[in-house]
Amino acid sequence: MELGRRERKKQQTRQAISDVATALFLERGFDAVTVAEVARAADVAVQTVFNHFPAKEDLFFDESGWWTGPARAIREAPPGADPVDVLETQYLAMCRERLTVGHLATWKQFVATIEASPALLARRRLNVDELEKSLTEALDERSPDQLRNRLIAALYGAAQKVLEGRLMAVLPDDAAPAELVRVQSEFEQAVAEVFAVLRRGLR
Structure with missing residues:
Protein backbone atom coordinates (compact mmCIF):
# COMPACT_ATOMS: atom_id res chain seq x y z
CA MET A 1 0.00 0.00 0.00
CA PHE A 61 6.74 15.70 -25.90
CA ASP A 62 5.39 14.05 -22.78
CA GLU A 63 3.49 11.28 -24.59
CA SER A 64 5.66 8.59 -26.15
CA GLY A 65 2.70 6.61 -27.54
CA TRP A 66 2.83 8.46 -30.83
CA TRP A 67 6.14 6.81 -31.72
CA THR A 68 6.25 3.64 -29.58
CA GLY A 69 2.62 2.59 -29.94
CA PRO A 70 2.79 1.29 -33.53
CA ALA A 71 5.55 -1.24 -32.79
CA ARG A 72 3.75 -2.38 -29.66
CA ALA A 73 0.51 -2.85 -31.62
CA ILE A 74 2.27 -5.00 -34.23
CA ARG A 75 3.85 -7.19 -31.54
CA GLU A 76 0.52 -7.66 -29.76
CA ALA A 77 -1.47 -8.40 -32.92
CA PRO A 78 -2.65 -11.99 -33.54
CA PRO A 79 -0.67 -14.11 -36.04
CA GLY A 80 -1.67 -13.47 -39.62
CA ALA A 81 -3.14 -10.02 -38.96
CA ASP A 82 -2.61 -7.55 -41.78
CA PRO A 83 -0.05 -4.98 -40.55
CA VAL A 84 -1.80 -2.05 -42.24
CA ASP A 85 -5.10 -3.00 -40.57
CA VAL A 86 -3.31 -3.22 -37.22
CA LEU A 87 -1.65 0.17 -37.71
CA GLU A 88 -4.87 1.87 -38.78
CA THR A 89 -6.71 0.53 -35.72
CA GLN A 90 -3.87 1.61 -33.44
CA TYR A 91 -3.65 5.08 -35.02
CA LEU A 92 -7.40 5.67 -34.69
CA ALA A 93 -7.42 4.51 -31.07
CA MET A 94 -4.50 6.78 -30.28
CA CYS A 95 -6.17 9.77 -31.95
CA ARG A 96 -9.46 9.18 -30.14
CA GLU A 97 -7.61 9.07 -26.84
CA ARG A 98 -5.36 12.07 -27.43
CA LEU A 99 -7.30 14.32 -29.80
CA THR A 100 -10.24 15.00 -27.54
CA VAL A 101 -12.30 18.15 -27.99
CA GLY A 102 -10.24 19.88 -25.30
CA HIS A 103 -6.95 18.92 -26.92
CA LEU A 104 -8.14 19.89 -30.40
CA ALA A 105 -8.86 23.39 -29.12
CA THR A 106 -5.11 23.97 -28.60
CA TRP A 107 -3.77 21.78 -31.42
CA LYS A 108 -2.80 24.61 -33.76
CA GLN A 109 -0.99 26.40 -30.94
CA PHE A 110 0.80 23.14 -30.08
CA VAL A 111 2.00 22.67 -33.68
CA ALA A 112 2.96 26.35 -34.00
CA THR A 113 5.10 26.01 -30.85
CA ILE A 114 6.97 23.09 -32.43
CA GLU A 115 7.52 24.90 -35.70
CA ALA A 116 8.89 27.98 -33.91
CA SER A 117 11.55 26.00 -32.02
CA PRO A 118 14.62 24.42 -33.69
CA ALA A 119 15.07 22.24 -30.60
CA LEU A 120 11.54 20.83 -30.83
CA LEU A 121 11.80 20.31 -34.58
CA ALA A 122 15.03 18.36 -34.06
CA ARG A 123 13.49 16.25 -31.31
CA ARG A 124 10.45 15.54 -33.46
CA ARG A 125 12.68 14.29 -36.28
CA LEU A 126 14.39 11.97 -33.80
CA ASN A 127 10.99 10.74 -32.64
CA VAL A 128 9.98 9.92 -36.21
CA ASP A 129 13.27 8.09 -36.78
CA GLU A 130 12.67 6.11 -33.58
CA LEU A 131 9.14 5.27 -34.72
CA GLU A 132 10.29 3.91 -38.09
CA LYS A 133 13.17 1.96 -36.56
CA SER A 134 11.09 0.33 -33.81
CA LEU A 135 8.21 -0.39 -36.20
CA THR A 136 10.55 -2.00 -38.72
CA GLU A 137 12.01 -4.20 -36.00
CA ALA A 138 8.55 -5.28 -34.88
CA LEU A 139 7.53 -6.09 -38.47
CA ASP A 140 10.75 -8.05 -39.02
CA GLU A 141 9.81 -10.26 -36.08
CA ARG A 142 6.64 -11.30 -37.94
CA SER A 143 7.78 -11.43 -41.55
CA PRO A 144 11.09 -12.14 -43.33
CA ASP A 145 10.29 -9.60 -46.07
CA GLN A 146 12.59 -6.89 -44.72
CA LEU A 147 12.26 -4.58 -47.73
CA ARG A 148 8.46 -4.56 -47.46
CA ASN A 149 8.67 -4.10 -43.72
CA ARG A 150 10.91 -1.06 -44.09
CA LEU A 151 8.53 0.36 -46.68
CA ILE A 152 5.49 -0.12 -44.41
CA ALA A 153 7.27 1.66 -41.56
CA ALA A 154 8.33 4.56 -43.80
CA LEU A 155 4.83 4.88 -45.27
CA TYR A 156 3.30 4.88 -41.81
CA GLY A 157 5.58 7.75 -40.80
CA ALA A 158 4.59 9.62 -43.96
CA ALA A 159 0.91 8.91 -43.31
CA GLN A 160 1.18 10.49 -39.87
CA LYS A 161 2.69 13.62 -41.39
CA VAL A 162 0.00 13.84 -44.07
CA LEU A 163 -2.79 13.35 -41.55
CA GLU A 164 -1.42 15.94 -39.15
CA GLY A 165 -1.29 18.38 -42.05
CA ARG A 166 -4.88 17.52 -42.92
CA LEU A 167 -5.95 18.15 -39.35
CA MET A 168 -4.31 21.58 -39.42
CA ALA A 169 -6.14 22.38 -42.66
CA VAL A 170 -9.63 21.48 -41.44
CA LEU A 171 -9.28 22.75 -37.86
CA PRO A 172 -10.68 26.30 -37.61
CA ASP A 173 -9.30 28.90 -35.22
CA ASP A 174 -11.31 29.35 -32.02
CA ALA A 175 -13.80 26.65 -32.95
CA ALA A 176 -16.85 25.96 -30.79
CA PRO A 177 -17.12 22.48 -29.20
CA ALA A 178 -19.81 21.40 -31.68
CA GLU A 179 -17.54 22.39 -34.55
CA LEU A 180 -14.66 20.42 -33.03
CA VAL A 181 -16.84 17.31 -32.99
CA ARG A 182 -17.35 17.78 -36.73
CA VAL A 183 -13.59 18.14 -37.22
CA GLN A 184 -13.02 14.87 -35.38
CA SER A 185 -15.44 13.12 -37.73
CA GLU A 186 -13.81 14.60 -40.84
CA PHE A 187 -10.38 13.66 -39.56
CA GLU A 188 -11.38 10.03 -39.04
CA GLN A 189 -12.65 9.94 -42.62
CA ALA A 190 -9.25 11.21 -43.76
CA VAL A 191 -7.56 8.45 -41.73
CA ALA A 192 -9.63 5.84 -43.55
CA GLU A 193 -8.74 7.35 -46.93
CA VAL A 194 -5.01 7.51 -46.21
CA PHE A 195 -4.78 3.92 -45.02
CA ALA A 196 -6.84 2.77 -48.00
CA VAL A 197 -4.20 4.37 -50.25
CA LEU A 198 -1.47 2.52 -48.32
CA ARG A 199 -3.22 -0.80 -48.86
CA ARG A 200 -3.58 -0.23 -52.59
CA GLY A 201 0.03 0.81 -52.94
CA LEU A 202 1.40 -2.17 -51.02
CA ARG A 203 -0.68 -4.59 -53.06
Whole structure:
Protein backbone atom coordinates (compact mmCIF):
# COMPACT_ATOMS: atom_id res chain seq x y z
CA MET A 1 0.00 0.00 0.00
CA GLU A 2 2.83 2.37 0.85
CA LEU A 3 4.47 1.61 -2.50
CA GLY A 4 1.16 2.31 -4.23
CA ARG A 5 0.80 5.67 -2.49
CA ARG A 6 4.35 6.66 -3.38
CA GLU A 7 3.81 5.72 -6.99
CA ARG A 8 0.55 7.68 -7.18
CA LYS A 9 2.24 10.69 -5.61
CA LYS A 10 5.08 10.39 -8.11
CA GLN A 11 2.65 10.26 -11.04
CA GLN A 12 0.69 13.22 -9.68
CA THR A 13 3.87 15.28 -9.37
CA ARG A 14 4.95 14.32 -12.87
CA GLN A 15 1.57 15.26 -14.34
CA ALA A 16 1.51 18.57 -12.48
CA ILE A 17 4.96 19.48 -13.82
CA SER A 18 3.92 18.49 -17.34
CA ASP A 19 0.72 20.55 -17.20
CA VAL A 20 2.54 23.64 -15.94
CA ALA A 21 5.28 23.28 -18.55
CA THR A 22 2.82 22.85 -21.41
CA ALA A 23 0.89 25.96 -20.39
CA LEU A 24 4.08 28.03 -20.23
CA PHE A 25 5.41 26.71 -23.55
CA LEU A 26 2.14 27.42 -25.37
CA GLU A 27 1.89 30.87 -23.86
CA ARG A 28 5.49 32.07 -24.35
CA GLY A 29 7.18 29.63 -26.72
CA PHE A 30 9.42 26.69 -25.91
CA ASP A 31 12.76 28.47 -26.20
CA ALA A 32 11.65 31.41 -24.03
CA VAL A 33 10.87 29.24 -21.00
CA THR A 34 13.59 27.77 -18.79
CA VAL A 35 13.42 24.59 -16.73
CA ALA A 36 13.97 26.73 -13.63
CA GLU A 37 10.82 28.72 -14.48
CA VAL A 38 8.86 25.50 -14.90
CA ALA A 39 10.11 24.30 -11.52
CA ARG A 40 9.11 27.54 -9.81
CA ALA A 41 5.66 27.53 -11.38
CA ALA A 42 5.14 23.89 -10.37
CA ASP A 43 6.51 24.57 -6.88
CA VAL A 44 9.19 21.88 -7.10
CA ALA A 45 12.98 21.81 -7.23
CA VAL A 46 14.76 21.90 -10.58
CA GLN A 47 16.23 18.47 -9.80
CA THR A 48 12.70 17.14 -9.31
CA VAL A 49 11.85 18.24 -12.84
CA PHE A 50 14.89 16.42 -14.22
CA ASN A 51 14.06 13.34 -12.14
CA HIS A 52 10.85 13.02 -14.16
CA PHE A 53 11.99 14.53 -17.47
CA PRO A 54 15.64 13.92 -18.50
CA ALA A 55 15.62 16.79 -21.01
CA LYS A 56 13.63 19.97 -21.51
CA GLU A 57 12.18 18.59 -24.75
CA ASP A 58 10.67 15.70 -22.77
CA LEU A 59 8.51 18.25 -20.95
CA PHE A 60 6.88 19.14 -24.26
CA PHE A 61 6.74 15.70 -25.90
CA ASP A 62 5.39 14.05 -22.78
CA GLU A 63 3.49 11.28 -24.59
CA SER A 64 5.66 8.59 -26.15
CA GLY A 65 2.70 6.61 -27.54
CA TRP A 66 2.83 8.46 -30.83
CA TRP A 67 6.14 6.81 -31.72
CA THR A 68 6.25 3.64 -29.58
CA GLY A 69 2.62 2.59 -29.94
CA PRO A 70 2.79 1.29 -33.53
CA ALA A 71 5.55 -1.24 -32.79
CA ARG A 72 3.75 -2.38 -29.66
CA ALA A 73 0.51 -2.85 -31.62
CA ILE A 74 2.27 -5.00 -34.23
CA ARG A 75 3.85 -7.19 -31.54
CA GLU A 76 0.52 -7.66 -29.76
CA ALA A 77 -1.47 -8.40 -32.92
CA PRO A 78 -2.65 -11.99 -33.54
CA PRO A 79 -0.67 -14.11 -36.04
CA GLY A 80 -1.67 -13.47 -39.62
CA ALA A 81 -3.14 -10.02 -38.96
CA ASP A 82 -2.61 -7.55 -41.78
CA PRO A 83 -0.05 -4.98 -40.55
CA VAL A 84 -1.80 -2.05 -42.24
CA ASP A 85 -5.10 -3.00 -40.57
CA VAL A 86 -3.31 -3.22 -37.22
CA LEU A 87 -1.65 0.17 -37.71
CA GLU A 88 -4.87 1.87 -38.78
CA THR A 89 -6.71 0.53 -35.72
CA GLN A 90 -3.87 1.61 -33.44
CA TYR A 91 -3.65 5.08 -35.02
CA LEU A 92 -7.40 5.67 -34.69
CA ALA A 93 -7.42 4.51 -31.07
CA MET A 94 -4.50 6.78 -30.28
CA CYS A 95 -6.17 9.77 -31.95
CA ARG A 96 -9.46 9.18 -30.14
CA GLU A 97 -7.61 9.07 -26.84
CA ARG A 98 -5.36 12.07 -27.43
CA LEU A 99 -7.30 14.32 -29.80
CA THR A 100 -10.24 15.00 -27.54
CA VAL A 101 -12.30 18.15 -27.99
CA GLY A 102 -10.24 19.88 -25.30
CA HIS A 103 -6.95 18.92 -26.92
CA LEU A 104 -8.14 19.89 -30.40
CA ALA A 105 -8.86 23.39 -29.12
CA THR A 106 -5.11 23.97 -28.60
CA TRP A 107 -3.77 21.78 -31.42
CA LYS A 108 -2.80 24.61 -33.76
CA GLN A 109 -0.99 26.40 -30.94
CA PHE A 110 0.80 23.14 -30.08
CA VAL A 111 2.00 22.67 -33.68
CA ALA A 112 2.96 26.35 -34.00
CA THR A 113 5.10 26.01 -30.85
CA ILE A 114 6.97 23.09 -32.43
CA GLU A 115 7.52 24.90 -35.70
CA ALA A 116 8.89 27.98 -33.91
CA SER A 117 11.55 26.00 -32.02
CA PRO A 118 14.62 24.42 -33.69
CA ALA A 119 15.07 22.24 -30.60
CA LEU A 120 11.54 20.83 -30.83
CA LEU A 121 11.80 20.31 -34.58
CA ALA A 122 15.03 18.36 -34.06
CA ARG A 123 13.49 16.25 -31.31
CA ARG A 124 10.45 15.54 -33.46
CA ARG A 125 12.68 14.29 -36.28
CA LEU A 126 14.39 11.97 -33.80
CA ASN A 127 10.99 10.74 -32.64
CA VAL A 128 9.98 9.92 -36.21
CA ASP A 129 13.27 8.09 -36.78
CA GLU A 130 12.67 6.11 -33.58
CA LEU A 131 9.14 5.27 -34.72
CA GLU A 132 10.29 3.91 -38.09
CA LYS A 133 13.17 1.96 -36.56
CA SER A 134 11.09 0.33 -33.81
CA LEU A 135 8.21 -0.39 -36.20
CA THR A 136 10.55 -2.00 -38.72
CA GLU A 137 12.01 -4.20 -36.00
CA ALA A 138 8.55 -5.28 -34.88
CA LEU A 139 7.53 -6.09 -38.47
CA ASP A 140 10.75 -8.05 -39.02
CA GLU A 141 9.81 -10.26 -36.08
CA ARG A 142 6.64 -11.30 -37.94
CA SER A 143 7.78 -11.43 -41.55
CA PRO A 144 11.09 -12.14 -43.33
CA ASP A 145 10.29 -9.60 -46.07
CA GLN A 146 12.59 -6.89 -44.72
CA LEU A 147 12.26 -4.58 -47.73
CA ARG A 148 8.46 -4.56 -47.46
CA ASN A 149 8.67 -4.10 -43.72
CA ARG A 150 10.91 -1.06 -44.09
CA LEU A 151 8.53 0.36 -46.68
CA ILE A 152 5.49 -0.12 -44.41
CA ALA A 153 7.27 1.66 -41.56
CA ALA A 154 8.33 4.56 -43.80
CA LEU A 155 4.83 4.88 -45.27
CA TYR A 156 3.30 4.88 -41.81
CA GLY A 157 5.58 7.75 -40.80
CA ALA A 158 4.59 9.62 -43.96
CA ALA A 159 0.91 8.91 -43.31
CA GLN A 160 1.18 10.49 -39.87
CA LYS A 161 2.69 13.62 -41.39
CA VAL A 162 0.00 13.84 -44.07
CA LEU A 163 -2.79 13.35 -41.55
CA GLU A 164 -1.42 15.94 -39.15
CA GLY A 165 -1.29 18.38 -42.05
CA ARG A 166 -4.88 17.52 -42.92
CA LEU A 167 -5.95 18.15 -39.35
CA MET A 168 -4.31 21.58 -39.42
CA ALA A 169 -6.14 22.38 -42.66
CA VAL A 170 -9.63 21.48 -41.44
CA LEU A 171 -9.28 22.75 -37.86
CA PRO A 172 -10.68 26.30 -37.61
CA ASP A 173 -9.30 28.90 -35.22
CA ASP A 174 -11.31 29.35 -32.02
CA ALA A 175 -13.80 26.65 -32.95
CA ALA A 176 -16.85 25.96 -30.79
CA PRO A 177 -17.12 22.48 -29.20
CA ALA A 178 -19.81 21.40 -31.68
CA GLU A 179 -17.54 22.39 -34.55
CA LEU A 180 -14.66 20.42 -33.03
CA VAL A 181 -16.84 17.31 -32.99
CA ARG A 182 -17.35 17.78 -36.73
CA VAL A 183 -13.59 18.14 -37.22
CA GLN A 184 -13.02 14.87 -35.38
CA SER A 185 -15.44 13.12 -37.73
CA GLU A 186 -13.81 14.60 -40.84
CA PHE A 187 -10.38 13.66 -39.56
CA GLU A 188 -11.38 10.03 -39.04
CA GLN A 189 -12.65 9.94 -42.62
CA ALA A 190 -9.25 11.21 -43.76
CA VAL A 191 -7.56 8.45 -41.73
CA ALA A 192 -9.63 5.84 -43.55
CA GLU A 193 -8.74 7.35 -46.93
CA VAL A 194 -5.01 7.51 -46.21
CA PHE A 195 -4.78 3.92 -45.02
CA ALA A 196 -6.84 2.77 -48.00
CA VAL A 197 -4.20 4.37 -50.25
CA LEU A 198 -1.47 2.52 -48.32
CA ARG A 199 -3.22 -0.80 -48.86
CA ARG A 200 -3.58 -0.23 -52.59
CA GLY A 201 0.03 0.81 -52.94
CA LEU A 202 1.40 -2.17 -51.02
CA ARG A 203 -0.68 -4.59 -53.06
